[in-house]
Amino acid sequence: MYSSGTGLDPAGGRPAEWDPDLERGPRSDLSGFAVASLVFGLIGGLLLGPLLGVAALVKIKQTGQRGKGLAIAGLVLSGVWVLVLAVVVGVNKYVVNRAEDVVALQIGQCFDLPSTGPEDVFPGPITTLPCTQPHRAEMVGWASPVEGRGTAGDYPGVAALVQRAETGCATISRNYVLDPVSLPAGVRPRWYIPRAAEWARGSYGITCFLATDGAPVSRPLREDASIVNRDQLTFLLAIRDCAESTAKVEALLAGGPAAELRSATKQTAEAWSTMWLKLRAGAWPAEAQPAIIQWIADVDAAQPLWQEAAAATSDRDLRDKVRRAQQRSGADHLLAVRRALGLSTTRGEPLPHR
Known part of the structure; x- marks a missing residue:
């Protein structure tokens, strides 16, 4: 008779903890969950990629299947897609809010510029101010992005829009301030042009304003036909x-x-x-x-x-x-x-x- 302390099964002489799978050693087949996690990670499956990756790691730990690296790669790729999506959403929200800021400007409204460089054709956040307070810009109107009565069509590009802005905003500013003698030194026409994303949403107008390159202005600049006698x-x-x-x-x-x-x-x-x-x-x-x-x-x-x-x-x-x-x-x-x-x-x- 065998003593129970030997750890052997009295019926067959095998260890009491014996498992047929352990006798064959670790499984050599590849985890399907791991492969699926990698595939969905590559194509941007933000929901299935992480779920399959976690399931693959759990299953591999239990069964000894191969594919741990694939599962981890799938999780990493899914994380990258999440970051990309967050950036896209953030940029899109910024562009929409920025466009709304520009569109919301009214003729005669004064505001501060996010920057004053001559290359700054796209606006950043806009802070409106009373014209009697120090400010750097005053809204004068909108210029058409196309000649005559042409339709907007495809996005014409920054260079073409800047060219239209130069002529259109100069004319608008000329009529907004009929007496150029009254303009402080350093004040000149400037503009904001729509980005491609705004153009696609139907925002075509070029925003024209007068801006100072020198000291801030503390009065309205408008001297058009509604102001002069x-x-x-x-x-x-x-x-x-x-x-x-x-x-x-x-x-x-x-x-x-x-x-x-x-x-x-x-x-x-x-x-x-x-x-x-x-x-x-x-x-x-x-x-x-x-x-x-x-x-x-x-x-x-x-x-x-x-x-x-x-x-x-x-x-x-x-x-x-x-x-x-x-x-x-x-x-x-x-x-x-x-x-x-x-x-x-x-x-x-x-x-x-x-």
């Missing part, structure tokens, strides 16, 4: 083209290409003639008439000088005649007209009545 509007529209073309000539005179200077001088000669006609046709208030009459005389005297400059045959003659015409611009009388009409007389000065 009738006499001021008539005067500003009469002189605008002439003032812009004359300023361009002054910039080119300092050393710009002769061909560009010649073209700008011809435009300026035409602008002075047109301005003279508009000034003479205006019905000016009594208090402004003396100054207007004096300045019309200055313009009348300057016209032929600009025409002579436009007809100059040599570059040197062109520059000399442009300087002569500039000397007859009647700056003192122009200043008197602006003062009589209640317009800004120094750079960056708002309308006196504001």
